[in-house]
Amino acid sequence: MSALGEVLRQLLRFGLYAGVQVLLVGQLSLFGLGWCLLYLGFILFLPLRTPIAVLLLLGFAMGLAMDISYNTGGLHAAAAVLLAYLRPWVLRLLTPRDGYDAQDTVNVHQMGWQWFLVYLLLLVSLHHLAYFFLELGSFQHPLRTLARVGVSILFTSTALLIVQLLFFPVRRSRS
């Protein structure tokens, strides 16, 4: 795919994730505690070979877009940048025996359930821990905050898994 086409495609994805988050998913809550941060999918499902600088800038942009609609200053941005920074590390950690293929993407059908679930849960958990403890600004109510983190991880991960199953193409799995 040409470079311009790729840029356009990512812009479209940016708009879709941000729009769905603000207009639809942001209103929902699980048990009155958890929150679905669907927009993380934008950063998590970027192509594997995205340069780190682009990744960080896109994470920052997405975080700021969320901050503007949720009045959180730079909270979403800080957590999203952290997520973008950690992503290559987790990818390196999870490298298959023979390395990533050129056509590999973050896709549950291609990379396998085990790979995908570890990738998703690890990154979403790190992001949510950072997000909720930053938001609190202290460790005053650890149990309550941990409950919020846990429920939110559950909610976000389930939503992102559904996104994967619905919108990502089933191809021949890796041999």
Next chain:
Amino acid sequence: MRNLLAFLLRFQGVMLFVLLEVVSLFLFITNSSYQRAAFFNSANAYAGVVLARRTEVADYFQLANLNKQLLADNARLRQRLYPPDFTRREADSLPVGRDTLGHIIYRHLRPDLATLATQVAAPAAGDRMATSKPDTLLLGSVRLAARDDAYPLLPARVISNSLRAVDNYLTLNVGAADGVQPGLGVLSAGGVVGQVKAVSQHYATVFSLLHSKMAVAAKIKRDGTFGSVKWPGDDYSSALLDYIPRQNRLVRGDSVVTSGYNSVFPEGVFVGTIESFEKEPDKNFWTVHLRLGVDFSRLTYVYVVHNRPHTERDSLEATLTAPEPKPAKVPLTKLPRR
């Protein structure tokens, strides 16, 4: 030079990461104290329009609920007709502009309709104020004059509201064009809602009472003990009343109202009722739990108020301290020493 470039390229990830983190943390920390980054909140025109549109759509799905509320309101109003109690007129929602289909009018989205609505309301009796607004509104069990031109009560529609964050904000569909300024109080029929944080032309962002840095100067109505209402950050229907001396006697079910000390809200506006209280061994004050009068989960219509002596008080107090717009706080020095 080549070495420097190589170094920069090698560590571009770390450096960009640190830079972006510092920027976002700076924005986060300065966010609650001052609207320095005025762009970064939902009062800005673009986010506001999006939120307004979302509210328009969501309204359709709430019609059943709204009908139920209207039924309840009607029943209450009918009941009120029988005792001729005309002094307790309460308008929950009426003066917000609506077009002929009952949609809320967002002035700048459809300016022609907005002017039309005011024109329709105006000429009937010749006196516009008399037809479109009642003379007093019962807000948080206090009667406030609605017709005072110097201190208008501004009806507004909540277009965005959060409950689950540590710092919660509301977005209203009124802005600087309607005379809203940062620092004004926001009330609803149920009681205290919050304080205006930032305004744009047509939208305003409000510190909800459910904000970790928001404190409302309050008093117990029965004996006038002063305290300060804070939200501890868990349940959106309850709050804490701080600084009640331990030797005071408390009663469950007592009303807590604003004291008018922080010159944001008029005196006597309902905040909540005392639900429980306990002595904690390591504290000098009672730990008092309040049940809030406002149900934040279904807040739809609110009023922006000017506190009457506000301007004069502020100019007087400004000579003592250097002011900076902040969420209302009760300075400890103002508490009565007993």
